[in-house]
Amino acid sequence: MYIALDAMGGDYAPLCNVKGAIEFAKETKHGVYLVGDENILKKELIKYGGEGLPIEIVHADEVIEMDEPPSIALRKKRNSSMHVAGKLVRTGKAVGFVSAGNTGAAMSIGKFIIGATEGIERPAIAVAFPNKKGSKTVLIDVGANVDCRPRHLIDFAVLGYTYAKEILNISDNPKIGILSIGEEEGKGNELVKDTYPLLKMTKLNFLGNAEGRDIFTGDFDVIVCDGFVGNVVLKTSESLGMIILEMIKAEVEKSFISKFGAMLMMPALKRFKRKADFTEYGGAPLLGTKGTTIITHGRADEKAIKNALKAAMNFVDHHFNEKLKENIQNLIPEELRRYREEIPNNV
Amino acid sequence: MYIALDAMGGDYAPLCNVKGAIEFAKETKHGVYLVGDENILKKELIKYGGEGLPIEIVHADEVIEMDEPPSIALRKKRNSSMHVAGKLVRTGKAVGFVSAGNTGAAMSIGKFIIGATEGIERPAIAVAFPNKKGSKTVLIDVGANVDCRPRHLIDFAVLGYTYAKEILNISDNPKIGILSIGEEEGKGNELVKDTYPLLKMTKLNFLGNAEGRDIFTGDFDVIVCDGFVGNVVLKTSESLGMIILEMIKAEVEKSFISKFGAMLMMPALKRFKRKADFTEYGGAPLLGTKGTTIITHGRADEKAIKNALKAAMNFVDHHFNEKLKENIQNLIPEELRRYREEIPNNV
Structure with missing residues (x-):
């Protein structure tokens, strides 16, 4: 199973992102899609001994800057590391998405590119x-x-x-x-x-x-x-x-x-x-998206990136989205669910 | 000048309220209306040496309990120490109101019995x-x-x-x-x-x-x-x-x-x-009422009551409400003031 990592997002990207991915892959044997500038990432990956690990580079030639509005990530920079990483989850190639980049933009990628889990209208x-x-x-x-x-x-x-x-x-x-x-x-x-x-x-x-x-x-x-x-x-x-x-x-x-x-x-x-x-512990999850979305601090170092990747995988290991669907069925009475669906703007 | 003190409000009322009023009157030479049960207050006042000071007892035979909704203080218990104290400010006898009682009720007394200063719609x-x-x-x-x-x-x-x-x-x-x-x-x-x-x-x-x-x-x-x-x-x-x-x-x-x-x-x-x-310092002021309104902690002791009375007097000494009126005139442009008045529910 692979997590899609926005390799260009964060104050110490891509260096700490690459190192964190390497540590994660070594420790867990799970895979990482390193999304970002292929040339840079390939060099860093070789330099820090990432060859032979389940780490695949996915090229993306744009980067979302820290002060750009979320709409840029959604509509303009569709070739950004964040957007491409989000799409890997949307298309089912990756089971989770991790970014240490622009928080607002990462949230929008989670909400609109990865999308909400069935039965949930607003991830949070x-x-x-x-x-x-x-x-x-x-x-x-x-x-x-x-x-x-x-x-x-x-x-x-x-x-x-x-x-x-x-x-x-x-x-x-x-x-x-x-x-x-x-x-x-x-x-x-x-x-x-x-x-x-x-x-x-x-x-x-x-x-x-x-x-x-x-x-x-x-x-x-x-x-x-x-x-x-x-x-x-x-x-x-x-x-x-x-x-x-x-x-x-x-x-x-x-x-x-x-x-x-x-x-x-x-x-x-x-x-x-x-x-x-x-x-500190691996960043904050955006709950209720298809696949896990973890948004971590801009100042995430390699350990924080590793922990965020582990946190994402932890959701998968614990079947979070399956349990969530069961809980929606079991905890929200049908009348309320129907009501929510039929008059979506009323309540 | 007199401050109206809700003598029955607070965890240590009326004892600490009486003692705090005595200390305040001694220190500042300003007056206090002690509002509450006349018999009890008279005894306490004599006991702690309050005679000869500018402290007047105003009888009120009801008390607002800590868990009663604010509406009780406004409409039902019009003979409560809090309500009667508020009225002393409303009628211009007192320049300020202090209560360590039920916060919600004291707020309502400030907002609706004492009332908002001219030019202010909502005290805060x-x-x-x-x-x-x-x-x-x-x-x-x-x-x-x-x-x-x-x-x-x-x-x-x-x-x-x-x-x-x-x-x-x-x-x-x-x-x-x-x-x-x-x-x-x-x-x-x-x-x-x-x-x-x-x-x-x-x-x-x-x-x-x-x-x-x-x-x-x-x-x-x-x-x-x-x-x-x-x-x-x-x-x-x-x-x-x-x-x-x-x-x-x-x-x-x-x-x-x-x-x-x-x-x-x-x-x-x-x-x-x-x-x-x-x-800690004398409680929180409800700003924008005619006369000063100070709401202090339920656990206010005699020092806290004294400080709350001093805080109330401080607003008077500094001509707070006069300055407020000037600031409304000078800082809010006429177009915005007119707009506020003409379409009061729109903005």
Whole structure:
């Protein structure tokens, strides 16, 4: 089985992408389509000992720049590494797609070139936050869908449920919440109030409204929200984590004793910093596409690329899309499914 | 000048409320209307030496419970300490209102009993986050308005501007941003995209879209958002701050050396913890009401109550509402003001 890797995407591409692919192929024996400039990739592949491994170069002569709008990847640069890699999944040649390039563009390739799984209208990005109970809480969507309708949040709930259960092994029956600004039913904005009764109709283990703080309490395994709110929360949290460490550092440097103390604490702080990097482990999946789509950090190094490829393969190994289809059938009652199909713009 | 204090609201009411009022009156020579059960309040006031100070008890025989919906405070319990205190501001007897009670109810009292300042349609709650540059960044609204229209975000921008400039002294010309999920104009949900051009029409120092991370970078002085997103961000941040300290503690406890290190760091960590309590300093103001409205933590102790009363008086001392009216006149161009008035439901 092959994963299609956008070999030209990311701050350290193509070098780290080639190296990461080599490590992945060595470790897992699975294959990689290295998509990008054939001449460059061939040289790098030979240089780093990638011959004889199941790595195939697929030529693509354009690159999506980090600041280009997603529409360029979709309609203009059809010969870009990202677009060609997406097509390899669409045509069934590859089982997954990995990119460290322009996030918005990679999302669009996932949504529109690879396309949504049957039964899902809107693929969504999930991020797993570490929580107080030592487990993880999945927040979905964190940026793939900016303006949402209630039926999309039902999609996100089933996507998050399947991810939490099958891939993260958080629970056999993940506890689902909807992000709002008060615990009681009836609190929230229009989207939340309209979605709440629909979530109650499903067979999901729906606990009701979750508040911002519940992302970290561990009382919920999956929290759904629209991609605007989710993205703001993700970026706020990443930034706050960093600034808290900086603020502690600044306080610490005010005295020699606490500076000495901090030195002794350093290994613990480093372990913490790793845990707090919410997207460290192989990047964030765009759930609900045909074939797996993994979007990883622009600053992904060879290890991160390898982990992203492994993460993509992990979805395949765990039959994510098959389980997802079963869950759509089993958890969303027929009346709601029919309703979603018949009046697609209403709910 | 008198501030109306909801003497029955909060976890430690009325004891800490009475004590806080006494401290406030002693320190500032300003007056307090203690609103609540006359018999109880009189006894407490005498017991803690409040006689002879400018503290007047105003009887109210009902109390809004912490879990009651805001509508109860507005329509049913018109004899509650909160409602009666609000009315003292409405009728001009008091210049400000302070409550540590039910937040939703206190917000409604501010919005509907005290009422909005002329020129403002929707009062909003502001919170000042500490930022990387050692200054503060105001996020507004953090919960008073769940579903917003673009014209409301214009209100929030002028409210936040006036707060940042006149009360927090952050800058003479505060830098304004709108919370979104990408830097470029055109990124964001419908509300953001519709508000952006209107903010450009104002004479505010509008820098464009801010991302979640910008709440802490210090690149913006005021960031506007709807109250749903703002509340989620506030609660996420408060919770994350706490969990990061806990996670660090858990890591630290894995080794004796880092435990010893943490002990030496303790004073620094404590200083940090105080800084990270975003609402510590006197509670959050509901900006844009006739007279000042300060909503403080349910767990407010006597010091927090005193600080909330001082915060309310500070708005009066700095002529907040007068400056606000000037800013509405000067910063919002007439065409936009007229447009707001003539087609109030359109923008």
